[in-house]
Amino acid sequence: MSEKVLMRGTHVIGEAAIRAGCRFYAGYPITPQNELTEYMAAQMARYPGRVFIQAESELSAINMVIGASMAGARAMTSSSSPGISLKQEGISYLAGQELPAVIVNTVRGGPGLGNIAPTQGDYFQATRGGGHGDYRTIVLAPYSGQELADLTVKAFEYADRYRNPVMILADGMMGQMMEPVVLPEPIDPVTLPKGDYILDGAKGRPSRLVKSLYLDPPVMEEHNWKLFRKYQQIAREITTWEDFMIEDAKLVIVAYGTCARIAKGAIRRLREMDLKVGMLRPITLYPFPSKPMKELTLKVKSFLVIELSTGQMLEDVRLAVEGRAKVHFYGRPGGVVPTPDEIAKHTNLIYHRQGLEGEDYE
Numbered sequence: 001m002s003e004k005v006l007m008r009g010t011h012v013i014g015e016a017a018i019r020a021g022c023r024f025y026a027g028y029p030i031t032p033q034n035e036l037t038e039y040m041a042a043q044m045a046r047y048p049g050r051v052f053i054q055a056e057s058e059l060s061a062i063n064m065v066i067g068a069s070m071a072g073a074r075a076m077t078s079s080s081s082p083g084i085s086l087k088q089e090g091i092s093y094l095a096g097q098e099l100p101a102v103i104v105n106t107v108r109g110g111p112g113l114g115n116i117a118p119t120q121g122d123y124f125q126a127t128r129g130g131g132h133g134d135y136r137t138i139v140l141a142p143y144s145g146q147e148l149a150d151l152t153v154k155a156f157e158y159a160d161r162y163r164n165p166v167m168i169l170a171d172g173m174m175g176q177m178m179e180p181v182v183l184p185e186p187i188d189p190v191t192l193p194k195g196d197y198i199l200d201g202a203k204g205r206p207s208r209l210v211k212s213l214y215l216d217p218p219v220m221e222e223h224n225w226k227l228f229r230k231y232q233q234i235a236r237e238i239t240t241w242e243d244f245m246i247e248d249a250k251l252v253i254v255a256y257g258t259c260a261r262i263a264k265g266a267i268r269r270l271r272e273m274d275l276k277v278g279m280l281r282p283i284t285l286y287p288f289p290s291k292p293m294k295e296l297t298l299k300v301k302s303f304l305v306i307e308l309s310t311g312q313m314l315e316d317v318r319l320a321v322e323g324r325a326k327v328h329f330y331g332r333p334g335g336v337v338p339t340p341d342e343i344a345k346h347t348n349l350i351y352h353r354q355g356l357e358g359e360d361y362e
Helices: 009-019 034-046 058-070 081-097 123-127 145-162 172-176 217-238 257-272 290-296 313-321 340-353
Strands: 005-008 022-027 051-054 074-079 101-109 115-118 138-140 165-171 178-181 241-244 251-254 277-282 284-286 302-307 326-331
Touching: 005 009, 009 022, 009 034, 009 101, 009 145, 009 165, 009 172, 009 178, 022 034, 022 058, 034 051, 034 172, 051 058, 058 074, 058 081, 058 101, 074 081, 074 145, 081 101, 081 123, 081 165, 081 217, 101 145, 101 172, 115 172, 123 165, 123 284, 138 145, 145 165, 145 178, 145 217, 165 172, 165 257, 172 257, 251 257, 251 340, 257 277, 257 302, 257 340, 277 290, 290 313, 302 313, 302 340, 313 326, 326 340
Parallel strands: 022 051, 022 074, 074 101, 101 165, 138 165, 251 277, 251 302, 302 326
Antiparallel strands: 005 178, 101 115, 138 284, 241 277
């Protein structure tokens, strides 16, 4: 087994991307993800055939990624909230052209310029596509240094498998936090299979065309349905979540990323008070784990959504439970991060207001 190394979160993503065979990175500086761009600038140069470019803008960076992906490279870009907004047109093009790419969003406070503190206010932007047209982006939500490494590798695998952009949704706290991680074994990009869409010269084979322009409406419609069927396949195959102490839970917290990590500490405190509280943590935000959440309503009648926002994942939880359980919410937007004690106190209040200490749903 590989030894653990102590690394900053942004550096973990960068190193994991390089080891996953990333051959092209284009980015533009924005806090709080600049350490990732800095890391890629230093490390990509150590490997032959790897390219790092500091673009002149976020728009340039995402369009460079489109070109690199067309040429067959595992390509990545990163930014933080306002920068991701500028990349949305390019992400829509990636989806429409069915090109693989990895986009990292180290979320900061907003809207507007906001601040550089950790929030989860970009959930809607990430999970609803964010740009124009009928498309979806696979969205992965790590909550630890180790998951930053593991899900970065997964992001490249999913991008290639489904020919679709994949977003890693982190935040400023996760990016700056240092933890021991086991890094993935390196992949030689040369050994990766070549897609049949790659534009690498047509000598000796028919020419290829990568496009998202379909002027004939029926043809455009069929392309949209093709993408829709792919998203259905993605939902069947990669929906991922973690459950924590839900076997006997009467109230289930739903949280992701940094918030889920804090919530685990709160749950341990609540369990010491003999309160039966558990957690369901979405790891894929798109596709969202609606099915296991709906199944939980057979025995759980109270859910508490905790987010570093005014309530965005809250809507997906409400849709998932289909009115079969009460859905409560606790949010701290703007970069304010709650403590485990704060979450425990709020959960305790809801638990007793609902009279859950005297109920049994089995």
